[in-house]
């Protein structure tokens with residue numbers, strides 16, 4: 001059994017889906033294959049705008065129309081016969097989505113998962129149907145009945161035992177060699193939907209690889225492999241040929257967008273090799289994350305996180321920043337499901353760097369304001385450099401003002417104005 005993961009960019013048009021089908025065809029060799037698919041293109045970003053309470057109803061309607069048109073165009077190209085049942089199925093899914101996003105806001109994280117999960121359900125419905133229509137027989141599986149989590153919405157914690165049982169039962173009864181299923185989403189014991197965090201489809205593929213004892217897992221990307229920097233921010237990138245599991249975990253943790261931070265652990269646990277390959281040049285060798293000792297080639301690695309906010313939190317009662325204050329602050333962060341990207345404390349203030357989330361940030365500030373004075377700085381960039389030299393740091397910072405800096409033997413982290 002092999003597990004493939006195709007992200008949003010690999011299925012963002014009819015042509016992309018057709019390209020994916022060719023890759024699948026060339027790998028169907030009689031052995032079972034599980035394909036984990038994300039929402040098409042930038043659908044998840046759009047769906048985030050449809051979460052109740054985020055946008056006024058008129059704007060929501062407009063975004064929904066854009067999403068309908070986008071998916072319909074793809075289906076029209078893939079399956080031109082307008083009598084095909086996929087059209088009714090798509091109408092039905094969009095009607096459900098419209099209904100869900102017009103409900104009154106309740107808990108933001110809960111609403112988020114119920115709405116945003118439509119992206120993957122819609123993409124896999126289209127893709128599974130298309131593959132069947134061109135003779136690539138497959139089973140569409142609702143991953144919410146496989147990957148079981150608690151109700152920690154927007155970042156569900158996996159119940160590994162339940163998930164293993166679900167996977168064993170479902171995979172004992174397959175009709176075909178190929179399974180098409182969703183990334184990113186999962187299910188609770190109460191029948192509600194959770195998500196595993198943005199870009200969580202890699203993690204989904206890793207969970208399934210683990211439970212299936214997969215021979216290997218492959219992430220198909222629009223880059224030739226694991227690069228030493230995101231080509232969006234960096235001109236001369238270097239492709240890494242092989243990376244030890246632990247190094248990949250560190251890089252993903254710091255925000256290397258090539259894989260989701262939780263992806264590697266389950267894979268490492270079972271010694272499964274994780275390949276990163278290009279869907280544009282599938283014949284080329286990509287990168288391998290595996291049980292090797294060293295990263296090859298040895299080169300500095302750069303990770304950029306944009307749209308960061310730096311909060312400086314000071315107790316109002318002139319007390320020091322100590323365990324009691326930290327406990328309150330972390331309690332709020334955990335309660336809101338906010339991830340800390342970098343933190344630093346002094347006697348009088350505690351600084352945290354977090355993603356700028358327009359819904360959660362005001363909530364956090366409001367909670368903090370009872371006990372703390374909060375200053376904040378927006379529009380920042382968090383830069384992480386592994387295997388840095390001072391020369392490299394200087395050239396990356398380029399004279400910008402450094403708001404916060406942290407250095408260890410191997411890693412430099414800097415917050416600057418973007």
Ligand code: ASP
Nearest residue numbers: 038044184198199200201
């Ligand atoms: N569609 C989700 C996202 O954009 C999950 C993923 O692509 O991995 O975050």
Ligand code: MG
Nearest residue numbers: 007008038199
């Ligand atoms: Mg992705």
